[in-house]
Amino acid sequence: MQYDAVIIGGGPAGSTAATYLAQAGKRVLVVEKEHFPRFHIGESLLPYNMPIFKEMGVMPALEAADFIPKYGGRFSLAKGDMENAITFGEGSFTEEPLAMHVERSVFDKILLDHARECGAEVREGWTVKDFSISENDGVAVTITGQHEETIQAAFLIDASGLANFTGNRQQLRQFHPQLQKIAIYGHFTGITLTGDSCIKTETHIACFEDSWFWIIPFTSNKVSIGLVLDRSAVKSTSLTPEQIFQNAVDSSESIKHMMEHSARIGPLRVTNDYSYSNDELVAPRLIRIGDAAGFLDPVFSSGVYLACVTAREASQAITNALDSNQALSSSMKAYEKRTRRNLKRYREVIELFYDRSFIEILLQPEPVLRWPCALNAFLSGRLELPWSLRWRLKTFIWFARIHSRFPLVKKLNFG
Numbered sequence: 001m002q003y004d005a006v007i008i009g010g011g012p013a014g015s016t017a018a019t020y021l022a023q024a025g026k027r028v029l030v031v032e033k034e035h036f037p038r039f040h041i042g043e044s045l046l047p048y049n050m051p052i053f054k055e056m057g058v059m060p061a062l063e064a065a066d067f068i069p070k071y072g073g074r075f076s077l078a079k080g081d082m083e084n085a086i087t088f089g090e091g092s093f094t095e096e097p098l099a100m101h102v103e104r105s106v107f108d109k110i111l112l113d114h115a116r117e118c119g120a121e122v123r124e125g126w127t128v129k130d131f132s133i134s135e136n137d138g139v140a141v142t143i144t145g146q147h148e149e150t151i152q153a154a155f156l157i158d159a160s161g162l163a164n165f166t167g168n169r170q171q172l173r174q175f176h177p178q179l180q181k182i183a184i185y186g187h188f189t190g191i192t193l194t195g196d197s198c199i200k201t202e203t204h205i206a207c208f209e210d211s212w213f214w215i216i217p218f219t220s221n222k223v224s225i226g227l228v229l230d231r232s233a234v235k236s237t238s239l240t241p242e243q244i245f246q247n248a249v250d251s252s253e254s255i256k257h258m259m260e261h262s263a264r265i266g267p268l269r270v271t272n273d274y275s276y277s278n279d280e281l282v283a284p285r286l287i288r289i290g291d292a293a294g295f296l297d298p299v300f301s302s303g304v305y306l307a308c309v310t311a312r313e314a315s316q317a318i319t320n321a322l323d324s325n326q327a328l329s330s331s332m333k334a335y336e337k338r339t340r341r342n343l344k345r346y347r348e349v350i351e352l353f354y355d356r357s358f359i360e361i362l363l364q365p366e367p368v369l370r371w372p373c374a375l376n377a378f379l380s381g382r383l384e385l386p387w388s389l390r391w392r393l394k395t396f397i398w399f400a401r402i403h404s405r406f407p408l409v410k411k412l413n414f415g
């Protein structure tokens, strides 16, 4: 074997897995089709990402990049004045008080360079074209760049993001029917943000009846703004994405005011059909991580965090399989089980966000059963939940599901 593992993709999942494997003394190759830095959406990270960065040893490089601190998130009605903030440092179940917003082109390059410094081989500008797997003999991966080449390795890690390279080849992708959304987004300068410096750097989610905006200030003068709406609503109109975006801006006084003196940097982009899972996350000599394992709607900014968590756990499972000379180990199967549990938990709460019961309960003036505290921990990325937290989340989900059919608290007017 030339390598212990070949990784498809050098995004956060691929570079995190490469770092852990290289640090464990494994020979690892990352094949990335782009040359970094390259544009990527997804600037808002979660607090529980920070211990992973510390463990990887990449914190000094991230600190040197001087990214914007993220103290929490704010949910509001786009056409009203009701809002509620979740401040990570104030959550009694939340152990990590701070996250950050990042310019992904810069951040992704730091992670990939760190993997290289830790001993991983990285080929940028090379694309994985094909692969074949033999349980006994390992994987053969065909890559093209300056020329075409076939690489032999013991394991293949799919970190190809929404391209979902191996899952698509094996027809494993299942889209979530309730989450068929389209995102229209861009980077803007000249945005008017109000409030103190902590509030100004929160992720702000502004909700309409059937759509919502994210507002993420990721440098001192650049803000990521995106509109997420039902795919069916876009299909049934002849308006262009620019017009749909502008109409939504114009229909909210607060967003219109915020964007009054703004200018867009680069194009307005559109992504659709991004919420899915694959039927299988591990197979002999193959493991899927990050978005290539499954992706959920961006409303809770969980993408990069889950990419890093799955990469960390998958690389530990593969290290273990390599050391015990197995093609499919029990720790790989345990990885699949844990990842499915985590994705399911996020999906349940995201579905409640879309039927508005999440917002209606969160915006109640009197918090019940310390649900906002429990949600604070969950939205920070706490995945291993003690009983005190688990029962609160479960009762919140039950209550919200009942409320969506038989109103239990005051229904909100989204305008």
Ligand SMILES: Cc1cc2nc3c(=O)[nH]c(=O)nc-3n(C[C@H](O)[C@H](O)[C@H](O)COP(=O)(O)OP(=O)(O)OC[C@H]3O[C@@H](n4cnc5c(N)ncnc54)[C@H](O)[C@@H]3O)c2cc1C
Binding pocket: 008, 009, 010, 011, 012, 013, 014, 031, 032, 033, 034, 040, 041, 042, 043, 044, 045, 046, 126, 127, 128, 129, 159, 160, 161, 162, 163, 165, 183, 185, 226, 271, 274, 289, 290, 291, 292, 295, 298, 301, 302, 303, 304, 305, 307
């Ligand atoms: C609209 C939207 C908004 C989002 N907002 C947020 C947010 O605020 N916060 C957050 O945490 N997440 C957000 N996300 C999610 C986040 O962008 C992803 O979850 C994250 O980038 C996943 O990392 P990854 O490494 O799995 O995939 P990626 O970052 O996509 O990396 C995959 C890499 O694989 C490479 N690749 C693909 N195919 C091949 C191939 N055949 N050969 C070689 N290389 C290949 C690609 O070039 C790419 O660099 C958002 C996503 C969307 C769609």
